[in-house]
Amino acid sequence: MSWKDNIRRVVPYTPGEQPKTTDVIKLNTNENPYPPAPGVAETMKTLGTDDLRLYPDPAASELVHAIAEHYGLRDSEVFVGVGSDDVLAMSFMTFFNSEKPILFPDITYSFYDVWADMLRIPYKKVPLDENLHIRAEDYREPNGGIVFPNPNAPTGALLPVETVEEIVKNNPDSIVIVDEAYIDFGGVSALPLIHKYDNVVITQTFSKSRGLAGLRIGYAMASEPLIHYLNDVKYSFNSYTMNRMTIRLGAASARDSEYLAETCGKIMKTRAKAAEELRRLGFHCDDSYSNFLFVTHERVPAKEIFDFLKTKNIFVRWFNQDRIRNYLRVTIGTDEQMETLVRVLADYLSERA
């Protein structure tokens, strides 16, 4: 026996590249091309170092309250964490302690199996249907919990709330986590279900629609008892996860619902236009309800397009994974960035014709 036998060995999640130069069109990690709400910049001007020396409010009350207000919830129905990854990891730890496997789609956010492996949670991947859609009826077998993104990643496909409700209702003995990281881009949130069912948790993030990926804020919304369990685990892990600046800047963002709607509207408009132009170039893409398109070309393999775009300093995301190896996930940037992408692709594809 040596200490080496007691090491937790894991294969970590591989995030999308964060190129260190700024001279790129970065469409690979679903960031928002627009700055955060103006109130964030205003608040930033008022930050001083003085209160950096004191511990932050462990409950992050100002931020929790601003989020609760935005949705018309009670503060006790909101949990915040360091990005939705932190919120989801805490949720897995808190809610998924059964001997039965948890269920999630085979094609989905690639962190779910990483968390399950690390936390030694048994799991089963449920195949999407042939159109890469989630089918509610596939989530009826005995399980220790369910998690799926809606819209799903990286497909961008949306389930109607009725289908989400069906899954929640069919699984009264499991916690169902609906990961709504991308819901603000045209989807309808399942949030009202938290007042109807005691077994549903909705998670969201400031990283996409609120343009604050660099700040690290995610949150969960659920019935009061579930939020209480989550907080107990969080306080058993790290009492002070959100620093003072993050709490104040995040609250400023949460208070500006109009700017949120306006920004998402712009992105959805760009998305529609980009989808149309990419289809014209021979790409197939399903309707997306997220801030990315999931595309496959009728003729040219995805990996080749991915590599080519990189030589042009355009970063998109390619997953070396069964069923989707011939797809690219393209974040919606500004109109200008998307026009550049389309122009570069048009040239490339005509040369390869």
Added chain:
Amino acid sequence: MSWKDNIRRVVPYTPGEQPKTTDVIKLNTNENPYPPAPGVAETMKTLGTDDLRLYPDPAASELVHAIAEHYGLRDSEVFVGVGSDDVLAMSFMTFFNSEKPILFPDITYSFYDVWADMLRIPYKKVPLDENLHIRAEDYREPNGGIVFPNPNAPTGALLPVETVEEIVKNNPDSIVIVDEAYIDFGGVSALPLIHKYDNVVITQTFSKSRGLAGLRIGYAMASEPLIHYLNDVKYSFNSYTMNRMTIRLGAASARDSEYLAETCGKIMKTRAKAAEELRRLGFHCDDSYSNFLFVTHERVPAKEIFDFLKTKNIFVRWFNQDRIRNYLRVTIGTDEQMETLVRVLADYLSERA
């Protein structure tokens, strides 16, 4: 069976109070009374919201590098996290996966048993000796890992590096974590041991000596393979824990070793004076190597003093815990704050004579 059976139920750590008014003398959570290094304020002025919209560098390279430089280490020997609580929680997850119990002192940082309970790590509390000191020879039984603070909390007692080395050397099959949150206040770090032993991890924090409790930065230093294991677990949990502002502000602090030494020097001077005056009032206190004093009065019970001080808006820490129920932990504030404390106590004790 219901989802309620699959909930992780824990008794969370209780952090010291964070009073919401500012009209108090706050000597209860070991914050630094002085602001962070001037470079932090300078860097703050250069922060814009623009890059809040992009994900931070998951490796927090700028911060890791600045810390490594301060100690003359390689970047690959440094791991950073959201406060040393995050670093310790990740270390417990990474290194403590044995069936044998981990060992830590009975009187110590009160988060250790919370993490062990939450992560279902078996543990055994090793009693301090009758003077509330750690004895190296008590750490020779079979174990799945060892963790202790040096200086110990809440006693402030310091082990010489030779004793730390003895524990590390006697336990070649366990990872030994030395939690040096308070080492900058006059202790000698066991850091050189990381180049001599493959089983030792040193953790430190920006919350105490660097006056940045509100920013949330902790770090671990160890041999390259151990840091690698830690990073794998961290990347399996949350790839982006440190936000962009934190990375930049923390790096600015790490680069100013002179300010660090100067601030710690001031606090140590205040500590010596406060200890002397408290002894004159009938308090016993061991020599402290931290930014707090651990005191007990020859006549008046600690809880009574604690309650009285609160009525005077002076917050100190009292632990409702066997062996130390008659002690108070008093953070070293400014000279002025400590003089007020001593004056208030002198009046109180003379009235109670």
